[in-house]
Amino acid sequence: MSRLYVARNPRAAARSLDGEMMIMSGRDSTLFTLNRTATILWQSADGTTPLDEIVARRICPEFEVEPGVALQDAENLARELARHEIMQLSETPIETKRNPPAGDAR
């Protein structure tokens, strides 16, 4: 089974507002706020860490959820974020040179 890699879309704008991540789509300026799971996914999406590793290391310990279920949920979420051009998905590692910081300085 191939692994999935996720990266933040460099065209999106992002900032953490008191712990809540605001993301603006680079495609149509639609604004989104991410819940805790999506925020972890966003912060971890460096293009080189496979999604299953992100789920195992960052999401499962946080939410006490079955790894298989968590991976499926994370994959669905990543595909949804990719549909809005907030995130990039690939079956191979994604060039990280232009991968922006997560915007979570606060």
Add this chain to the structure above:
Amino acid sequence: MSQLMQEMSDKALARNIPLSVQVDLTYRCNERCVHCYLDHNDHGEMTTAEIKHLMEEMAEAGVFILTFSGGEIFLRKDFFELLEYARHLTFCVKLKTNAVLIREREAARLRDLGVESIQISIYSHRPEVHDAITLVPGSLKRSLAAIRFLKSQGLKVTIANVLMTGNMQDYPGVQALAAELGVKCTLDPTVTPMMDGDRSILKLAVDQSALRQVFRDQSLVGDADEFCAIAAPASEDTLNSIPCSAGHTACYVSPYGDVFPCVQFPLPTGNVRQQRFIDIWRYSDRMNDVRSIRLKDLTTCTSCTHVSSCTRCPGLAFMEGNMRGPSSQDCEKSFVRTGVPSANMLSKQRPAANLVQIQTLPALAMA
């Protein structure tokens, strides 16, 4: 504003976070617009390193929307370096420009860097009128060419038009031009005094008759009767509300590092060359003074019929001498819109009435 953005703005207000900042990268300009309030000489602009450092501080402070304006931003040789850094820090970047220096290459680069939107000043659809305002022959042609380049890259463009005596008749033409180009169009009838307080350029502002025509134009205001209706008396909530976002969720930084509540509110609150941005934002006495004002604290305006619907600008009021006082330009707008004089206008008439009354007293005594 979308509902979600409003929610984020409310949250930023509650947490004292500067959600939106305009940074003027330069006051230098390649146009000489007759109504411009700026001194175009360079008195020591921030360096590339200083602006990058400021951006880091702003990102740390929670700034999300960063507007680069001027002067003409493309006159800075490091403009794209600054823009690239702003996007690296994941700001939502908006630009204000006359676009004269934007060609295919620049437009493509702006797209690649993920600029959210570009606002471009267009004063008329006729070169002889637009160019007479910018004082640069051929400027309309170049700005329109730039809009086409930007649109061809899929970028979001807004035409910003300032209504003045010299272009009053042309705003429908600008609207039609915007529609043809597939861009939004805004119209602002406010001419701002010079930053040094010189108010002579206000003579360029349209008169009440022209303003009335604009306020009755359904293509601009929608339902004109509704737009021109007198607002209901202000509720307790309204009186406890803030006048605008200046100093609350937004502020302005000049090319010299001075921080103001807004680009139209020249009250210096600190300088980022001497203090951290967040310290000025949080602890400046002047910023906190601006922040403390609620509608109920305004002198004169609190008792005005228009208090809940007026476009009163605290910055324009400040430039008239009192940031808690009225802004005469906005009083005039409220009057023209509704036909009802503002409390400020009435108070200016009152001394004459008192004088008449004083004169009649001796007459009565003699009778």
